[in-house]
Amino acid sequence: MDSTILLFLLQDGITSGAIYALLGLALVLVFAVTRVILIPQGEFVTFGALTYAVLATGKVPGTTLLALGMGVVAFAFDMIAGRNTMNPRKFIRSLALNIVLPLAIWGLATMLAGRQNSVAVNFLLSIIIVAPIGLYLYRIAYQPIAHASVLVLLIASVGVHLALQGLGLAFFGAEGLRAPAIATAAFTVGPLRFTGQSIAIYAITILLIVGLWLLFGYTLYGKALRATAVNRLGARIVGIRTTLSGQVAFLLAAVIGTISGILIVPITTIYYDTGFLIGLKGFVAAIIGGLVSYPLTATAALVVGIVEAFSSFYASNFKEVIVFTLLLPVLILRSLATPEVDEEED
Amino acid sequence: MAQRWGMIIFALVMAVIPFIPGMPPFWIVLLDNIGLAALVAMGLVLLTGVGGLTSFGQAAFCGFGAYTTAVLTTSYGLSPWLTLPLSLIVSGVAAVILGLITVRLSGHYLPLGTIAWGISLFYLFSKLELVGRNDGISGIPPLAIGTLQFTDPGKIYFVIWIAVILCALLTLNLLNSRTGRAIRALRRGHVAAEAFGVETARAKLLVFIYAAVLAGLSGWLYAHFQRAVNPTPFGLNAGIEYLFIAVVGGAGYVWGAVLGAGIVVVLKEILQSYLPVVFHGSAQLETVIFGILLVALLQAAPGGIWPRLAALLRLSSRLPLPQGADALPPREKAVATSNTLLDVQAARKQFGGVIAVNDVSFNVKAGEIVALIGPNGAGKSTTFNLITGVLRSSGGTISVLGRNVDNAPPQEIAKLGVARTFQHVKLVPDMTVLENVAIGAHLRGKSGAIASMLRLDRKDEAALLAEAARRIERVGLASQMHQLAGSLSLGQQRIVEIARALCVDPILLLLDEPAAGLRHMEKQKLASLLRQLRAEGMSVLLVEHDMGFVMDIADRIVVLEFGTKIAEGTPAAVRTNPDVIKAYLGTAS
Numbered sequence: 001m002d003s004t005i006l007l008f009l010l011q012d013g014i015t016s017g018a019i020y021a022l023l024g025l026a027l028v029l030v031f032a033v034t035r036v037i038l039i040p041q042g043e044f045v046t047f048g049a050l051t052y053a054v055l056a057t058g059k060v061p062g063t064t065l066l067a068l069g070m071g072v073v074a075f076a077f078d079m080i081a082g083r084n085t086m087n088p089r090k091f092i093r094s095l096a097l098n099i100v101l102p103l104a105i106w107g108l109a110t111m112l113a114g115r116q117n118s119v120a121v122n123f124l125l126s127i128i129i130v131a132p133i134g135l136y137l138y139r140i141a142y143q144p145i146a147h148a149s150v151l152v153l154l155i156a157s158v159g160v161h162l163a164l165q166g167l168g169l170a171f172f173g174a175e176g177l178r179a180p181a182i183a184t185a186a187f188t189v190g191p192l193r194f195t196g197q198s199i200a201i202y203a204i205t206i207l208l209i210v211g212l213w214l215l216f217g218y219t220l221y222g223k224a225l226r227a228t229a230v231n232r233l234g235a236r237i238v239g240i241r242t243t244l245s246g247q248v249a250f251l252l253a254a255v256i257g258t259i260s261g262i263l264i265v266p267i268t269t270i271y272y273d274t275g276f277l278i279g280l281k282g283f284v285a286a287i288i289g290g291l292v293s294y295p296l297t298a299t300a301a302l303v304v305g306i307v308e309a310f311s312s313f314y315a316s317n318f319k320e321v322i323v324f325t326l327l328l329p330v331l332i333l334r335s336l337a338t339p340e341v342d343e344e345e346d
Numbered sequence: 347m348a349q350r351w352g353m354i355i356f357a358l359v360m361a362v363i364p365f366i367p368g369m370p371p372f373w374i375v376l377l378d379n380i381g382l383a384a385l386v387a388m389g390l391v392l393l394t395g396v397g398g399l400t401s402f403g404q405a406a407f408c409g410f411g412a413y414t415t416a417v418l419t420t421s422y423g424l425s426p427w428l429t430l431p432l433s434l435i436v437s438g439v440a441a442v443i444l445g446l447i448t449v450r451l452s453g454h455y456l457p458l459g460t461i462a463w464g465i466s467l468f469y470l471f472s473k474l475e476l477v478g479r480n481d482g483i484s485g486i487p488p489l490a491i492g493t494l495q496f497t498d499p500g501k502i503y504f505v506i507w508i509a510v511i512l513c514a515l516l517t518l519n520l521l522n523s524r525t526g527r528a529i530r531a532l533r534r535g536h537v538a539a540e541a542f543g544v545e546t547a548r549a550k551l552l553v554f555i556y557a558a559v560l561a562g563l564s565g566w567l568y569a570h571f572q573r574a575v576n577p578t579p580f581g582l583n584a585g586i587e588y589l590f591i592a593v594v595g596g597a598g599y600v601w602g603a604v605l606g607a608g609i610v611v612v613l614k615e616i617l618q619s620y621l622p623v624v625f626h627g628s629a630q631l632e633t634v635i636f637g638i639l640l641v642a643l644l645q646a647a648p649g650g651i652w653p654r655l656a657a658l659l660r661l662s663s664r665l666p667l668p669q670g671a672d673a674l675p676p677r678e679k680a681v682a683t684s685n686t687l688l689d690v691q692a693a694r695k696q697f698g699g700v701i702a703v704n705d706v707s708f709n710v711k712a713g714e715i716v717a718l719i720g721p722n723g724a725g726k727s728t729t730f731n732l733i734t735g736v737l738r739s740s741g742g743t744i745s746v747l748g749r750n751v752d753n754a755p756p757q758e759i760a761k762l763g764v765a766r767t768f769q770h771v772k773l774v775p776d777m778t779v780l781e782n783v784a785i786g787a788h789l790r791g792k793s794g795a796i797a798s799m800l801r802l803d804r805k806d807e808a809a810l811l812a813e814a815a816r817r818i819e820r821v822g823l824a825s826q827m828h829q830l831a832g833s834l835s836l837g838q839q840r841i842v843e844i845a846r847a848l849c850v851d852p853i854l855l856l857l858d859e860p861a862a863g864l865r866h867m868e869k870q871k872l873a874s875l876l877r878q879l880r881a882e883g884m885s886v887l888l889v890e891h892d893m894g895f896v897m898d899i900a901d902r903i904v905v906l907e908f909g910t911k912i913a914e915g916t917p918a919a920v921r922t923n924p925d926v927i928k929a930y931l932g933t934a935s
Contacts, residue, residue, distance in 0.1 A: 037454060037458070140641075141641045144645045145644060145645055148644070148648070150453065150454045151400055151454060151457065152644055152648065154400070154454060154457055154458075155400070155589065155593065155640070155644060156640070156641050156644050158402070158586050158589075158637075158640070159590075159636075159637040159638070159639075159640030159641040159644070160637060160641060161637065162583075162586065162633045162634070162636055162637030162640070163633070163634045163635075163636070163637025163638045163641070164637070165633060165637075166631060166632070166633035166634035166635075166636075166637065167634050169633075170631060170634065280461075280465065283458075284462075287455070287458060317473040318469070318470075318473060320465065320466070320469040321466045321469045321470050321473070324462045324463070324465045324466040324469075325462070325463070325466045327458075327459070327462040328447055328459060328462055328463060331447075331451050331455050331458065331459045331462070332447060332450055332451065334451075334455055335450055335451045335455050336450070
């Protein structure tokens with residue numbers, strides 16, 4: 001093997017691995033807090049990427065309308081669920097969060113679109129647009145069945161994935177999009193060329209990993225989020241607002257998904273259904289990490305990225321086959337390692 | 347018999363439909379598709395709804411069936427009828443390989459595993475030269491008998507629906523059998539089933555293969571119906587759709603699969619034809635509606651639509667109790683009264699640094715009731731789990747009838763005639779009391795899955811159910827025999843567990859807190875039942891907190907505290923033992 005090819009493949013693998021790491025982290029985060037296996041994580045990537053790409057062309061992305069629509073539904077859910085205990089404070093809070101917020105974002109996006117915005121403005125605006133979708137998604141799809149078994153939540157996730165993917169098609173069309181790089185600088189080390197984009201990917205990934213690790217390991221709030229996952233009732237008894245925890249987890253997942261999407265859309269063309277496959281690879285990493293360990297997930301994501309890079313070089317037809325089959329031995333090891341418990345579910 | 351009649355009426359209705367004058371041919375195509383989907387969903391009902399193993403990958407098995415016949419008929423010119431068994435075998439073999447990997451997975455790893463190989467196989471189908479890559483294979487010959495060719499949807503309709511009805515019949519037969527009860531017990535965890543000799547890993551693999559073979563059959567039919575195959579209908583999305591069908595219909599019900607397939611296929615058709623009109627041609631909005639409906643359904647009716655419909659129509663699935671059944675042969679009880687049945691020597695169990703059971707020794711002799719007592723956390727239930735093989739011991743020896751059973755699996759212990767009940771009741775709530783109790787007789791029947799599907803097990807089955815009924819009558823629950831176990835009070839459920847244990851025809855009965863949750867009268871009845879059993883030569887080891895109950899019936903009492911035996915003797919001796927008093931009441935200092 002040529003050492004230059006080896007280095008290229010490694011670099012390529014690490015770059016995609018870093019993205020998978022971000023997604024894997026989001027999946028671990030959501031699972032740790034809500035026990036939801038977030039199959040639609042990939043849709044956040046798509047939404048983020050395409051929102052950013054559409055903003056770069058100076059138009060208002062359809063996701064603003066999606067957020068608005070989901071906000072209305074979430075508001076309706078709040079009203080119906082709380083119809084017997086409604087008070088003005090609750091009403092105003094729900095109204096502000098579910099109706100006023102997406103309206104304001106829509107207004108902001110319409111106002112800013114069409115100007116020659118800097119990359120930073122579009123980056124932030126994309127996050128602001130997509131993040132509430134995560135929030136409403138939890139309210140609408142998962143909060144009513146928050147107590148259900150992991151399996152029911154998983155099936156619901158699959159339904160959400162289908163719905164969001166279809167909405168992605170409706171709002172962005174079947175055409176793929178690309179966007180300008182977030183950093184154009186580049187430098188060369190030996191045979192390798194490092195683009196500003198790849199450096200940005202590494203930097204943001206590391207930043208987020210460290211941030212999450214600190215949040216969950218060392219802050220009271222992070223620990224409260226984790227407590228929710230272990231025992232919802234117990235967490236409520238000690239005063240943790242479990243619903244809020246779930247919303248925060250989904251908000252973070254949406255933000256991370258959006259960032260991943262923005263990072264990846266300058267490198268590869270993103271279609272309405274691309275995110276799913278990217279998300280699933282993050283999944284492979286998250287599962288290798290047992291859906292609990294952040295460092296292990298990040299490492300596994302790099303392995304997935306590198307395996308993918310090498311298999312696309314040597315057996316490009318069977319790239320996906322190899323990556324997803326990689327999961328099976330891991331799952332078996334995981335199953336054997338976890339102590340045999342009677343998984344009785346009521 | 348109501349079920350049989352329902353089946354016949356359904357078959358007749360389906361047979362008449364194509365002959366209705368003016369029946370649009372398009373409706374027949376829809377019905378064909380419903381039948382194909384129902385076959386796969388039926389497998390999922392067994393796998394997911396009944397067995398508790400969620401699979402997103404069933405579509406891949408359709409692929410195995412479809413591609414097998416496609417390759418063999420187009421490239422090798424085999425007759426479609428010849429490829430039918432081959433298609434089923436290929437799906438089955440694929441299921442053995444994937445199943446051996448998958449059913450080992452626990453909890454949510456299992457569905458994730460099916461997603462993983464579901465995607466892998468889809469890409470494999472779309473990249474392999476042998477199966478025509480993304481283009482697939484076309485020009486598949488139609489099914490034919492003599493000169494009659496099943497080319498149009500109206501003809502293959504009969505083949506599809508005969509297959510559906512036959513498979514429904516076989517599946518229902520399987521569920522109402524010894525093997526079926528073992529499968530139905532899987533969803534409630536493996537501990538209870540294994541305690542009565544069910545090989546849970548084998549049972550899981552069995553349903554996995556069964557579901558795959560049904561999917562393979564659907565794939566074979568699909569290939570000869572469409573006369574062409576490509577990878578798309580065998581991808582993950584199709585797998586999700588099949589699961590959706592099973593959930594919509596009611597994942598635990600065979601007819602739910604047919605109903606679900608009907609609802610979903612028709613709904614999809616309506617969405618595909620009307621949504622573009624309403625939304626001005628926005629394509630693929632049906633997936634949005636689909637996804638939303640799936641989530642809404644999980645929120646509103648997690649049990650699916652079939653059980654609701656069945657309740658509305660007052661369909662009951664009550665099993666008639668067969669009359670005049672042969673009695674099961676009793677176990678040979680060549681045990682002299684002085685024989686030691688169970689001998690525990692220095693049994694030890696450590697969980698990390700915690701010593702839950704610390705070198706405990708005691709024995710149970712034939713015809714004796716021994717009680718194991720001690721404060722909470724004394725290690726009583728752990729000792730039970732060591733004896734019954736649920737936990738592996740860290741040291742010491744345990745022997746039953748002089749045979750060393752250290753770390754033997756629970757099934758082996760059950761075969762030796764040691765039956766148990768559980769501290770936390772482990773019955774299958776959606777099975778009747780009779781069916782639950784019959785699980786206890788699992789090891790005393792011998793009919794396998796295929797015999798049950800073909801109803802060759804009737805004699806065996808009748809004997810098992812008669813035995814179960816006898817045991818239920820004996821514990822005084824005859825009037826509740828046909829109720830669902832989940833509808834009984836906790837005290838009654840405990841008694842059902844005892845009946846189930848008695849069905850093993852045990853020499854030693856292990857009862858974990860049998861009197862907890864029982865009313866005074868029930869306790870008295872239980873005590874007299876235990877005395878009666880003892881008089882017949884049965885030995886009993888029980889864990890119990892109700893001291894009155896224990897002192898009343900036990901011949902000997904073993905007292906544990908913090909995993910260590912602190913006293914042993916007759917009730918009178920234990921009652922006055924200072925260490926025991928200290929353990930229970932503390933010391934006055």
